[in-house]
Amino acid sequence: MKTIFTSRYPLHAFIAGLLAIGSASAFAQEDRASFPKFERENYVYKVEQGKWTGPKLSDGQPDVQGQWSNTIGNHNNLVNPQGGGNRNNDKPRAPSRVVDPEDGQVPFQAWARELQKDYAKHLLDPTKPEYIEPLARCAPAGPSKSFMWHGYEIRQYPGYVVFLFDSGSRIIHLDKKPHLPENIKLWNGDSRGHWEGNTLIVDVTNNNSKSRFGRNGEFASENAQVAEKFIFDNNRERFTYRATYTDPSVYTRPWTLEIPNRRVEKFAEDGWNNQLGVAKHNGKELLLEPYEQICTENNGGFGGGAVKKTADNTSPKTTLTP
Amino acid sequence: MRFLKARPLSSSSLLLITSLLISLTANAADKIPKLNGHPDLSGIWQTTSAADYDLEPHSLRADAPPSAGIVEGGVIPYLPKALAQKKKNFENRLMDDPRLKGWTLGVPRGIYYPEPFQIFQRDRDITVFHQFGHSVRTIHTNNTQHPEDPNDWWFGDSRGHWEKDTLVVDVKHFNDGTWLDRAGNFHSDALHVVERWKLLDANTIEYKATIEDEKVFSRPWNISVILHRHREPNFQLIEDYRYTLEYDKYYPYPAESAPAKSSSTAAN
Numbered sequence: 234m235k236t237i238f239t240s241r242y243p244l245h246a247f248i249a250g251l252l253a254i255g256s257a258s259a260f261a262q263e264d265r266a267s268f269p270k271f272e273r274e275n276y277v278y279k280v281e282q283g284k285w286t287g288p289k290l291s292d293g294q295p296d297v298q299g300q301w302s303n304t305i306g307n308h309n310n311l312v313n314p315q316g317g318g319n320r321n322n323d324k325p326r327a328p329s330r331v332v333d334p335e336d337g338q339v340p341f342q343a344w345a346r347e348l349q350k351d352y353a354k355h356l357l358d359p360t361k362p363e364y365i366e367p368l369a370r371c372a373p374a375g376p377s378k379s380f381m382w383h384g385y386e387i388r389q390y391p392g393y394v395v396f397l398f399d400s401g402s403r404i405i406h407l408d409k410k411p412h413l414p415e416n417i418k419l420w421n422g423d424s425r426g427h428w429e430g431n432t433l434i435v436d437v438t439n440n441n442s443k444s445r446f447g448r449n450g451e452f453a454s455e456n457a458q459v460a461e462k463f464i465f466d467n468n469r470e471r472f473t474y475r476a477t478y479t480d481p482s483v484y485t486r487p488w489t490l491e492i493p494n495r496r497v498e499k500f501a502e503d504g505w506n507n508q509l510g511v512a513k514h515n516g517k518e519l520l521l522e523p524y525e526q527i528c529t530e531n532n533g534g535f536g537g538g539a540v541k542k543t544a545d546n547t548s549p550k551t552t553l554t555p
Numbered sequence: 556m557r558f559l560k561a562r563p564l565s566s567s568s569l570l571l572i573t574s575l576l577i578s579l580t581a582n583a584a585d586k587i588p589k590l591n592g593h594p595d596l597s598g599i600w601q602t603t604s605a606a607d608y609d610l611e612p613h614s615l616r617a618d619a620p621p622s623a624g625i626v627e628g629g630v631i632p633y634l635p636k637a638l639a640q641k642k643k644n645f646e647n648r649l650m651d652d653p654r655l656k657g658w659t660l661g662v663p664r665g666i667y668y669p670e671p672f673q674i675f676q677r678d679r680d681i682t683v684f685h686q687f688g689h690s691v692r693t694i695h696t697n698n699t700q701h702p703e704d705p706n707d708w709w710f711g712d713s714r715g716h717w718e719k720d721t722l723v724v725d726v727k728h729f730n731d732g733t734w735l736d737r738a739g740n741f742h743s744d745a746l747h748v749v750e751r752w753k754l755l756d757a758n759t760i761e762y763k764a765t766i767e768d769e770k771v772f773s774r775p776w777n778i779s780v781i782l783h784r785h786r787e788p789n790f791q792l793i794e795d796y797r798y799t800l801e802y803d804k805y806y807p808y809p810a811e812s813a814p815a816k817s818s819s820t821a822a823n
Binding site: 342344361362363365367370371372373388390393395397401402406410411413417419420421441442443444445452453454510512513514515516520522523524525526527 | 675691701791792796803814
């Protein structure tokens with residue numbers, strides 16, 4: 234429910250949203266009250282590449298539609314998923330999302346590492362505009378961070394897989410069309426995919442790489458090539474997201490991150506991992522549906538309050554705290 | 556001058572014309588793609604109209620090409636107070652149009668805004684995916700109803716059903732953050748839109764909408780616009796998150812921080 238973060242309708246909109254859910258049919262509401270809470274896990278459930286034996290769509294794609302969420306943390310910290318943002322020294326409770334190299338760190342060139350550390354130091358004290366996290370300004374989170382943020386939805390159509398994130402959205406083309414011209418740079422890149430058994434393999438080019446991997450500031454440059462694999466369990470409850478970043482202008486070698494994901498429809502709505510509301514209808518069946526997720530207004534709460542609105546409260550401008 | 560004289564058509568001519576008409580209609584109907592028994596609206600669509608500049612008839616002006624408008628009857632029936640607000644909006648349109656901030660265009664403006672949008676269709680819902688803002692609207696077609704006490708949404712809440720071959724969509728629960736066009740035509744959070752989507756042939760959609768808002772208009776009014784399918788080879792939506800333009804120069808890192816010749820510091 235994106236409205237809880239929008240600045241024009243802050244708290245009262247959230248409360249109205251809760252009421253909206255509460256006003257659904259009593260049967261559905263009761264039924265859903267018994268749903269377990271979505272708990273973060275401190276282990277990484279791995280799915281291996283292989284055959285697809287689950288249901289298929291009419292065009293032959295494995296049917297993996299629905300609402301999903303990452304399971305081990307959030308976007309605060311890439312390499313220590315259950316540590317806080319900006320606090321690299323928290324004792325790790327879950328393994329680093331960086332699975333290659335083995336030390337769990339992004340293999341930055343020295344100058345890039347310094348820059349990342351500088352960002353991490355200033356996340357809560359953004360004295361320059363570049364210290365403000367782009368996501369705090371409603372920018373799309375980019376190919377990988379989108380999967381560490383709120384829950385998200387996968388919809389599938391002949392020739393397409395569509396991801397609807399809390400901030401931004403992606404269309405994966407399965408139609409073998411050529412990539413866009415190289416000089417077009419995009420927050421979420423340009424994606425071409427195909428299925429190999431249980432795995433959706435996606436080639437992401439045209440990255441503007443302006444987003445970061447976490448609030449500790451790990452980043453890529455616009456030269457980044459991203460090779461993604463979405464490896465789905467045949468029971469359709471889990472999948473492993475794996476992305477390999479190749480960018481010789483920033484890293485000393487290609488590196489790979491991994492994010493474990495699970496389906497969330499059977500969990501209680503929590504406004505984060507599961508943002509599905511109960512649909513109103515005449516039948517007794519429990520139908521869940523996502524609410525509008527739009528973040529175009531620039532919200533002021535994040536970025537340490539460094540993003541402010543002008544006096545007329547209609548035209549968001551970036552200003553720095555004195 | 557016999558040939559100028561009006562003559563009744565012979566019954567054989569009538570038959571020919573009738574059968575021609577029937578076969579033309581049948582051909583058009585045959586060509587309309589179907590999905591699960593309903594017309595399939597899937598594809599990338601865009602208006603060629605100048606509707607977004609100004610829904611009402613207008614002469615050429617510096618910020619808009621001339622156009623007869625798309626409002627049935629020509630004029631939007633504003634309540635007096637709202638008309639004053641519209642005039643104010645018009646005066647300040649080059650600054651105040653929410654589209655300039657990259658805000659989601661809303662309904663129906665997103666449909667006739669001059670950027671493509673893609674429709675993805677399933678039995679349970681129809682996804683309208685706009686290039687502008689890459690914003691996504693879901694039209695539920697699974698017999699569900701509007702929530703009773705909802706939020707105000709940018710796109711409102713859309714519930715659709717098929718009436719023969721026309722998709723009829725009821726949209727309400729809007730916020731008041733969007734305009735209807737660049738000329739300052741606007742609405743309140745009481746906006747209620749009923750859309751009618753109909754494929755005229757495989758590559759053309761007739762889009763009609765009835766617009767109602769008791770806080771702003773004296774009566775419901777109608778618009779109509781034609782949407783064309785993009786058929787260029789390899790045409791695709793390209794993300795347009797224009798609200799990020801203001802600050803994207805700050806990311807991902809200040810260019811001056813990178814080594815002048817980054818390749819020289821890359822791994823061997």
